[in-house]
Amino acid sequence: xxxxxxxxxDLSFEGIEQPLRILSxxxxxxxxxxxxxxxxxxxxxxxxxxxACIQRDPQLRHRLRQSIVLGAPNADFLWPLALLEPSASTKxxxxxxxxxxxxxxxxxxxxxxxxxxxxxxxxxxxxQNVLRACFFLADGFHQLHLKGLCYKDISxxxxxxxxxxxxxxxxxxxxxxxxxxGQGAVLGTPGFIAPEVLxxxxxPGTTSDLFSLAVLIFRLLTRHDPFRGQMExxxxxxxxxxxxxxxxxxxxxxxxxxxxxxxxxxxxxxxxLITWPIYPQPLKLLFEQSFVIGLRDRHQRALTGxxxxxxxxxxxxxxxxxxxxxxxxxxxQSSTNTCWSCRTNLPKPLRLQLPFGLVVxxxxxxxxxxxxxxxxxxxxxxxxxxxxxxxxxxxxxxxQNLSQQCWQVRRRNxxxxxxxxxxxxxxxxxxxxxxxxxxxxxxx
Amino acid sequence: MSxxxxxxSNRPLHFIYxxxxxxxxxxxxxxxxxxxxxxxxxxxxxxVAHQNPEARVLVRAVRFADHAAWHLAEATxxxxxxxxxxEAGGTTAMGEALELLADALxxxxxxxxxxxxxxxxxxxxxxxxxxxxGLAKLMHQPWAQKAVRLAIALGHDANLEVLQQFIGSTAxxxxxxxxxxxxxxxxxxxxxxxxxxxxAVVSAASMPAxxxxxxxxxxxxxxxxxxxxxxxxxxxxxxxxxxxxxDVGPLVW
Numbered sequence: 001x002x003x004x005x006x007x008x009x010d011l012s013f014e015g016i017e018q019p020l021r022i023l024s025x026x027x028x029x030x031x032x033x034x035x036x037x038x039x040x041x042x043x044x045x046x047x048x049x050x051x052a053c054i055q056r057d058p059q060l061r062h063r064l065r066q067s068i069v070l071g072a073p074n075a076d077f078l079w080p081l082a083l084l085e086p087s088a089s090t091k092x093x094x095x096x097x098x099x100x101x102x103x104x105x106x107x108x109x110x111x112x113x114x115x116x117x118x119x120x121x122x123x124x125x126x127x128q129n130v131l132r133a134c135f136f137l138a139d140g141f142h143q144l145h146l147k148g149l150c151y152k153d154i155s156x157x158x159x160x161x162x163x164x165x166x167x168x169x170x171x172x173x174x175x176x177x178x179x180x181x182g183q184g185a186v187l188g189t190p191g192f193i194a195p196e197v198l199x200x201x202x203x204p205g206t207t208s209d210l211f212s213l214a215v216l217i218f219r220l221l222t223r224h225d226p227f228r229g230q231m232e233x234x235x236x237x238x239x240x241x242x243x244x245x246x247x248x249x250x251x252x253x254x255x256x257x258x259x260x261x262x263x264x265x266x267x268x269x270x271x272x273l274i275t276w277p278i279y280p281q282p283l284k285l286l287f288e289q290s291f292v293i294g295l296r297d298r299h300q301r302a303l304t305g306x307x308x309x310x311x312x313x314x315x316x317x318x319x320x321x322x323x324x325x326x327x328x329x330x331x332x333q334s335s336t337n338t339c340w341s342c343r344t345n346l347p348k349p350l351r352l353q354l355p356f357g358l359v360v361x362x363x364x365x366x367x368x369x370x371x372x373x374x375x376x377x378x379x380x381x382x383x384x385x386x387x388x389x390x391x392x393x394x395x396x397x398x399x400q401n402l403s404q405q406c407w408q409v410r411r412r413n414x415x416x417x418x419x420x421x422x423x424x425x426x427x428x429x430x431x432x433x434x435x436x437x438x439x440x441x442x443x444x
Numbered sequence: 445m446s447x448x449x450x451x452x453s454n455r456p457l458h459f460i461y462x463x464x465x466x467x468x469x470x471x472x473x474x475x476x477x478x479x480x481x482x483x484x485x486x487x488x489x490x491x492v493a494h495q496n497p498e499a500r501v502l503v504r505a506v507r508f509a510d511h512a513a514w515h516l517a518e519a520t521x522x523x524x525x526x527x528x529x530x531e532a533g534g535t536t537a538m539g540e541a542l543e544l545l546a547d548a549l550x551x552x553x554x555x556x557x558x559x560x561x562x563x564x565x566x567x568x569x570x571x572x573x574x575x576x577x578g579l580a581k582l583m584h585q586p587w588a589q590k591a592v593r594l595a596i597a598l599g600h601d602a603n604l605e606v607l608q609q610f611i612g613s614t615a616x617x618x619x620x621x622x623x624x625x626x627x628x629x630x631x632x633x634x635x636x637x638x639x640x641x642x643x644a645v646v647s648a649a650s651m652p653a654x655x656x657x658x659x660x661x662x663x664x665x666x667x668x669x670x671x672x673x674x675x676x677x678x679x680x681x682x683x684x685x686x687x688x689x690x691d692v693g694p695l696v697w
Binding site for chain 1: 446447448449450451452453455494495496497556557558559560586587590636644649651652653654655656674675676678679681682683
């Protein structure tokens with residue numbers, strides 16, 4: 001890499017009191033280069049733009065200033081913290097005639113890896129954590145859109161995730177703008193761009209974000225592209241004009257119930273055929289909504305709130321196959337569920353009835369404030385309780401108190417137990433839990 | 445208990461070097477510089493292949509001197525590639541190299557479905573055989589027409605005209621464009637261009653990057669897409685300057 005900024009050097013910037021020490025270059029792309037920098041005691045990341053990028057995007061500086069003033073929608077965005085303009089003494093040290101500018105943001109913790117690794121099958125991750133990542137992604141866009149902002153260019157390339165927790169980070173927030181305003185240069189990434197934007201009919205905004213969000217969720221859940229079926233196989237050279245046809249001029253959702261022209265091929269598109277049946281019907285309906293009616297009518301696309309609800313409910317019904325241990329998300333009403341992986345029958349599981357929701361008793365499932373409060377928006381960050389296996393005997397399942405208050409647990413024989421925060425009680429013979437938030441009843 | 449291990453859909457992306465190994469390449473360490481540049485570019489290429497789930501990046505190489513021959517005949521996954529040094533000596537059978545390439549881009553052996561191939565022609569001189577015939581045979585192949593064809597001119601004696609013919613028509617007067625022969629006058633620039641072709645271009649051909657609105661300032665790049673190339677080529681690497689030897693004003697006055 002040819003770094004624009006000198007490494008191991010102190011540089012001063014306009015309006016920033018302390019000099020920044022450029023520690024090392026971290027990476028570079030088509031837009032700019034990212035460095036690790038030291039500011040006082042803190043280590044941060046610095047993105048420095050390539051001159052060609054600044055030249056073709058005259059609004060870039062304005063958008064960054066605007067985003068810095070408005071602040072991050074939530075902590076899942078690696079949001080710009082400060083705009084950096086080189087001082088007179090810094091300019092000669094930059095290895096380009098046009099010194100350019102950049103911005104500061106938090107460093108990405110090493111546990112977060114590029115979402116493309118998951119799409120490439122190069123990541124060990126549970127279905128639960130994939131669904132959680134999708135939830136956090138939908139939640140991030142929910143908060144962003146609620147602020148009146150749009151992202152414009154979400155793709156696998158600017159999403160990072162922690163495979164051990166499902167937590168995410170959304171990077172490259174420099175196209176974010178007030179919805180409907182601004183003349184930002186970006187259109188989006190082919191494969192993720194809404195058809196009307198790809199065809200140049202509409203500029204990117206919140207409705208095209210909803211399309212790209214649905215594509216990204218689909219790709220995370222299936223490791224496949226929602227528009228690559230038979231019609232892709234008819235394309236010999238997958239180049240720009242071919243992508244324009246596939247995603248813009250005549251896109252057909254591979255699982256469109258009323259148009260079977262683009263069904264997945266059993267060999268070439270096996271991933272889609274294996275993974276799609278895993279997911280609950282309400283989630284599939286949101287894809288149909290976004291990729292069938294919402295393909296032409298951008299106001300019909302599934303909203304972030306709908307995704308959040310469907311993803312949270314999918315997580316609630318997660319059940320583990322007693323034979324192969326695989327994660328399943330069966331219909332709770334149906335009595336004849338089989339494991340998608342080994343075809344073993346799935347018996348009707350123990351369930352926790354909460355005031356506003358039903359959570360299957362499976363190791364790792366959690367319940368949250370939104371299960372107790374109709375007005376609370378779905379949020380997976382602060383679980384109040386979790387189903388956990390006994391550390392020495394994973395055949396024994398318990399409920400762990402993750403709240404700050406003591407719970408009163410009633411067993412079926414009438415025995416009462418006080419369960420302090422952090423403690424777990426055996427689910428066997430458990431009848432009811434009274435917590436400060438509400439009552440939890442075990443359904444057998 | 446993990447995400448199902450599913451077979452992922454992908455397409456081959458053929459990346460082919462055509463390397464001039466004529467006697468003049470022995471001068472001033474040009475042959476060594478090219479070997480080094482390609483070898484140094486491989487880790488970055490592996491990384492790009494890793495990041496592009498849609499592509500299987502396969503590398504081959506042709507050497508041409510008195511005759512053209514496959515230097516790396518088998519389409520090798522970039523992850524397994526070990527670069528053997530090319531050696532200089534002989535004339536410049538560039539036309540023959542294009543014929544060899546034409547045979548390789550015929551279907552079969554080319555797969556029925558693929559990503560646009562990327563071909564990089566590197567030369568420091570004049571073809572000594574029938575270049576026109578070779579080019580005509582090459583451009584008869586549909587996969588050659590679809591290919592992203594790039595050319596690097598090493599030193600000042602390279603025939604820019606034939607390299608331009610290999611690339612195809614240009615988008616007008618733009619000087620510093622990937623639709624023109626890239627002129628590498630020293631080892632550093634050569635390494636930059638090889639790295640750019642093997643990473644940024646491979647990436648653009650397999651997983652398209654963000655699109656921007658064509659404005660007056662970006663007209664050139666959209667012209668590039670419209671004229672000739674069927675992928676949107678990425679920006680060339682920025683020309684870095686050493687602040688100590690440029691733009692410091694007069695040294696003595």
